[in-house]
Amino acid sequence: MKSGHDEIKDMLHGYLHGTLTKDASALVKDHLSCCDECADEFYIAGELLKIEAPDPGVSYYNNLTKAVLDTASVSVANRFNLWKYLFRPVPIAAAVSLCLIIFILSFGIFHSGHIQYAMQNNITMDAAASDEAMYSLLEEEEYGDGLAADDSGDDLTAML
Amino acid sequence: MDEDSRSEDNRLIDAYLDGGNESAIEELIVKYRKEVYLTAYRVAGDMEEAKDITQKALISAVSELRNFKRKSAFKTWLYRITVNAALNHTRGNAYKTVELCETIQSGERGADVCLIEKERARRLKGLLAGLPPRQRLSVILRVYRGLSLAETAAVMECSEGAVKSHYHLAINKLKTAMPADMQGKDL
Numbered sequence: 001m002k003s004g005h006d007e008i009k010d011m012l013h014g015y016l017h018g019t020l021t022k023d024a025s026a027l028v029k030d031h032l033s034c035c036d037e038c039a040d041e042f043y044i045a046g047e048l049l050k051i052e053a054p055d056p057g058v059s060y061y062n063n064l065t066k067a068v069l070d071t072a073s074v075s076v077a078n079r080f081n082l083w084k085y086l087f088r089p090v091p092i093a094a095a096v097s098l099c100l101i102i103f104i105l106s107f108g109i110f111h112s113g114h115i116q117y118a119m120q121n122n123i124t125m126d127a128a129a130s131d132e133a134m135y136s137l138l139e140e141e142e143y144g145d146g147l148a149a150d151d152s153g154d155d156l157t158a159m160l
Numbered sequence: 161m162d163e164d165s166r167s168e169d170n171r172l173i174d175a176y177l178d179g180g181n182e183s184a185i186e187e188l189i190v191k192y193r194k195e196v197y198l199t200a201y202r203v204a205g206d207m208e209e210a211k212d213i214t215q216k217a218l219i220s221a222v223s224e225l226r227n228f229k230r231k232s233a234f235k236t237w238l239y240r241i242t243v244n245a246a247l248n249h250t251r252g253n254a255y256k257t258v259e260l261c262e263t264i265q266s267g268e269r270g271a272d273v274c275l276i277e278k279e280r281a282r283r284l285k286g287l288l289a290g291l292p293p294r295q296r297l298s299v300i301l302r303v304y305r306g307l308s309l310a311e312t313a314a315v316m317e318c319s320e321g322a323v324k325s326h327y328h329l330a331i332n333k334l335k336t337a338m339p340a341d342m343q344g345k346d347l
Binding site: 010013016017019040041044045047048049050051052053054056060061064065067068069071072 | 182185186189190193194197198201202207210211214215218219222223277280281284285288299302303304306308309331334335338
């Protein structure tokens with residue numbers, strides 16, 4: 001069992017409120033008879049406890065419970081809640097959201113069909129594009145050589 | 161603090177928050193309303209002010225119950241709200257001193273002794289009111305509410321060492337300020 005000065009000091013409030021065991025109470029009582037510091041503390045705490053608090057009455061307590069519940073429920077209900085605000089049941093917003101969802105879904109379906117159609121056509125388009133590219137290369141070779149000769153001045157040197 | 165009481169409080173809180181059970185929160189208010197009032201009275205020193213503070217503190221506790229993280233006991237959390245409400249309420253207001261205007265009109269024996277006791281209590285109450293807020297709080301929570309050092313530290317949001325220091329300073333000040341005629345120890 002605790003028996004030092006500090007330990008007894010910690011037990012003083014238990015002794016004062018009568019919550020200690022019989023043995024612990026006897027220990028504190030013995031200590032108080034020989035320690036002035038603890039005796040002073042115990043005495044002052046005891047005197048403080050003699051100051052009574054006025055009783056507001058049963059009706060006050062009964063009304064208090066009702067008032068607290070009423071006011072607290074109103075304040076909780078009035079408090080801004082983002083989730084509640086976002087998901088509050090608003091018929092117009094719900095209708096608009098539904099239309100938007102239908103529009104997005106239908107656009108998605110239409111667009112996926114269009115892509116499939118385009119992918120099939122791309123094969124022929126690629127073939128046509130490769131023919132065109134071939135023609136342009138041939139043309140460049142014909143006219144390119146001539147231009148290159150003119151620009152480099154080969155023809156002039158040959159004439160000279 | 162009683163562990164059973166703590167788990168019972170948590171059960172009532174869950175019943176209110178999850179199930180919307182209003183009788184659970186009512187039970188919790190009934191359980192603690194007197195302690196809240198007494199704490200408010202000890203801080204404010206006036207019955208009417210203590211009534212207002214009690215109502216404010218309980219409304220605040222019920223409204224903020226969802227923010228109660230359960231790191232401490234509900235009782236400790238409620239005391240903290242009460243103490244803060246009381247300090248905010250009394251901030252700027254001088255602690256009301258109780259005027260003793262009774263005179264001995266009765267011829268009964270012991271009437272003068274009763275009056276001396278009342279006068280002693282009034283003076284001690286004045287001395288307690290004159291202490292700095294944190295010293296006063298440590299005395300109120302330790303002596304009147306019987307909280308342990310750890311619980312007092314949790315309510316005051318400081319270390320146990322700081323509570324010890326505030327409390328012993330307060331007791332020493334009270335002891336020094338108490339007139340000699342009041343220091344009649346009878347253990």
